[in-house]
Amino acid sequence: MLRTILAIIAAKIIIKLSRRFGNQGTVMAGRVARRLDPGILRKLAGRVEKQIIIITGTNGKTTTSNMIAQILNADGHKIVHNRAGANMLNGITTAFIGATNLTGSRSWDYALLETDEANVAPLLKEVDAGVLLVTNFFRDQLDRYGELDYTIGLIKEGVKGRRLRLWLNADDPLMSSFPQDTGLPCSYYGFDETPYDTLENHNSREGRYCMLCGEEIEYLRFHFAQLGVFRCPKCGNQNPEPDFVATDLQLDQGIAMKVNEIPIKSPYQGFYNAYNLLAAVALTRGLGVRDAVIQEALARFQPQAGRMERFSVGEREATLILVKNPTGFNQSLQALLQDGRSKNLFLALNDNAADGRDISWIWDADLEVLAEPGAGITILVCSGLRSGDMAVRAKYAGVDSGVIEIESDLEAGIKKTLGGTGQVGYILSTYTALFQCRKILLGMQSEPSVKAEPRRAYQKS
Amino acid sequence: MAQFNIAHLYPDLMNLYGDRGNLICLKKRLAWRGHECRIQSVGLGQAIDFDNMDMVFMGGGSDREQGLVYEDLITRAEAFFDAIEAGLPVLCICGAYQLLGESYIAADGQKLQGLGFFDFITRGSEPRLIGNILLETQLNGRNTTVVGFENHGGRTYLDDPRLEAFGRVVKGYGNNGQDGSEGLKYHNLIGTYLHGPLLPKNPVVADFYISAMAERRGLTATITPLYDSIENFAHQQVKYKILTS
Structure with missing residues (x-):
């Protein structure tokens, strides 16, 4: 006692x-x-x-x-x-x-x-x-x-x-x-069928093989990644009957759907x-x-730290996003590309234990989308303990080498990023750099002539 | 300008840890030199003509997937090995590297057959050997360092006198954590435990493959140097981290 x-x-x-x-x-x-x-x-x-x-x-x-x-x-x-x-x-x-x-x-x-x-x-x-x-x-x-x-x-x-x-x-x-x-x-x-399903999936997909018999699984549709409507042609293993099924999914503004007929709305995306x-x-x-x-x-319920949190630095808006694996990285990039404005992008990659010591996973993420016409990347600053690996990944994804900058120090990197010519800033970071990035953004936000209150993502001001 | 053909063996099954980074790298480095690169995926039971390939790449997989691959690859083993003997550039990572040997003996004593190209075995054991790794090696007559990440339960012992290691371990585990060797090199084949993006931050190794491919085509003049400052920065950053940890 x-x-x-x-x-x-x-x-x-x-x-x-x-x-x-x-x-x-x-x-x-x-x-x-x-x-x-x-x-x-x-x-x-x-x-x-x-x-x-x-x-x-x-x-x-x-x-x-x-x-x-x-x-x-x-x-x-x-x-x-x-x-x-x-x-x-x-x-x-x-x-x-x-x-x-x-x-x-x-x-x-x-x-x-x-x-x-x-x-x-x-x-x-x-x-x-x-x-x-x-x-x-x-x-x-x-x-x-x-x-x-x-x-x-x-x-x-x-x-x-x-x-x-x-x-x-x-x-x-x-x-x-x-x-x-x-x-x-x-x-x-x-999930029931949704308008966002695809019949094919080119992304990094896990579990192509039946967990029960090892046969290749057939998919009728994909919701995302390996989540979808599946069936094993050999042993008949398929989606179990859900006790709670979501229908009528709408992702336009926030999320709206029905779960067992109960309407659910959320400011998440x-x-x-x-x-x-x-x-x-x-x-x-x-x-x-x-x-x-x-x-x-x-x-x-509002998104919290690093889950698409928004800051205003000077006249510009910056969004902080946590990335920790290929699927999450891809989702963040998709969200970023849906923003039609030109972008100053910051990617911080650390390899501490909580990030994963192995940074190979960045090669499973589809950074190639950053090189697509219309992506609007004006500057891409690579930072963190493994800034070099991030920069190599970006270069081989087809991002113009002239746009890529390496600045391993987080604060200097974020300043360089937000000083870019893009209309908006995106700060992506792995776990152990996230809180530091957040602190830096909060600090920049409260500097004179800038609004003091952090504006949380999706909060109507 | 030429077109190079690279076979990616079993991409659905053997593709752990960002292995595809190696192919992205080769394709880009060929493109920057004005060459085209076609990557042909070869799945279970699909035909492959080794004579028409400039290079073969195979990545790592889980144990179950490795078993499926063995069953399929053993039926083409002879043609594959003849091509290796004739100097076909090949990169085999992790599980694919282990497959080149006689067998893999799991910790519980269960034995998985290998292709038997070379006289070496791999023993599964705990703990897994995980971490950043730094090697020294010689490629195209040049001393160079190689950096990467290893994560393997198997300990590989090269007993075949024909075999040389891919490199000597400066820091890390390598083949078995004991004898200081890492991987194997035989003609233009490299087998290694350095998974994921081995080639992008080791441009010397990437260009070893490109010059080997070009040489076989009689195109030696086309290996122009590239501006590798980002790649070299990444290489040095990891090297420094490994040496100071």
Whole structure:
């Protein structure tokens, strides 16, 4: 007991100090607490009264769990929720300590834990989760876990024998083997036909082969990447019947769709965010939250740091976007190209552990679109610890070498970018450079003669 | 101006970690010198005429995919090996490199046959050998460094006296983390664990292939130097990072 209190106090002090110094990384607090009391996470997680919910998958974890948090908060529940980037055991421990009192006796209705695929098994050893939601599987940070098959295997092994309900993406063939291999009850969410579907897919696609028998899968249509309507010609494996199905998707202004006939609207953009919305609606409906609460919470929910956040620097607008894998990179580039104005573009590539040490993935992204006529790239500044690799990628994508500049220092790079002749700035960054980029943009924004308030993306001013 | 044909073997199956960057690189570097480059994808069961190819490229895949590729490639093994003996430029990365040997013995003892072109085996083991890697090698009579990223569970042991390594490891693991060798080189074939964009930031290696292709066509005069400042910057940036880490 004394040990627990000591661990909590020590960690709370570290959290305070690290906030004082403007540091986002609060992983250290959890690490120290776990050293002082190895049972701390188990004890604090035991204070969750209704349910512990784990969210994993390659893309959309943060957005989906933020949406779920928004809904559960609006429904009047007390929740504990870890923040983006702090999603291994230490970060999750920090989240619980930040939310508890000095004696560790505070309780919550729900815990909402976003975690890395490889962390599912270790996490389940310490917390009794009732629900695991998987967003999707894309190739991401392969250097940490080897191949995608292996990552999927890790999750299956981790959940085996636990008492859990799985919430799975019905459109992702890579999830086909979960019911059979885990023996757990599964619920599904998925899309009906949409006007944005394609019959062919040229993008980096995962899971061409059936997870059950190894045969090449046939697709009737693609929603995006490998998510779509599929069937295995050999063993008949196909999309499971979704418990929650999204119809009437419209992506023109924000997102509008119906989930099991409930109309949902959101200021987010893009098909990938429609999946995040769908997952959040499905899971919270499953927990018994009323439709009206869900609708209202999602309609009010704004994108956050680095998810298309907008700044005004001088007379110009700059948009900050997080990129972390080929699929996300492609989506960001598409969004950028839909903007008809001329652009000053900044690409920061880091190779710290949280970015993935291996930067090969930038070759799986289709930067070739930047060289298309009408792309309107006036300057392309490559920055970060691997600025050189980014510049080589851009050059071989066909971007004119005369437009490419290398400036490894983030601040100098962003200044150079926003000093370009384009009408608008786009700042794309991998994870570990993101907060720094954001700070730099905020600083430039509050410089004299510039509006002081950050304008969040999609917020009507 | 000439047209070069490069066969990309099993792009659907063997395409991990941005391997396509190597083809993008060759195509561009040929184009900048006024040549055209046609990349022909060859899938399972599809015909390939090695005699009409200027180069063959094959990337890495997961274990399951490697098994499918073996079944298919073994039926064309003889023609493929004859072409290699005749000097066909070939780049095989990671899983494709392992396939060139006798066998791959997984950690649980299970044995996967290789094409048997060369007398070497690969043993699967933990932990995976992952990280940035720096090599020294000699290409076209020039000493050069090669930078890249490796991520492999297999340990490869070259026991064939005909075989030389692609390079010596300055920092990193290489073939097996023990003997300081990385990859293999035989005539104009290179097998290597350096996955992803090997050629773009090692323009010397890219141009080794281009001069080999050109030479076989009797076009040696066409290998004009290119302005590689961005490529060289990227190379030096990684090299510095590796040497100071």
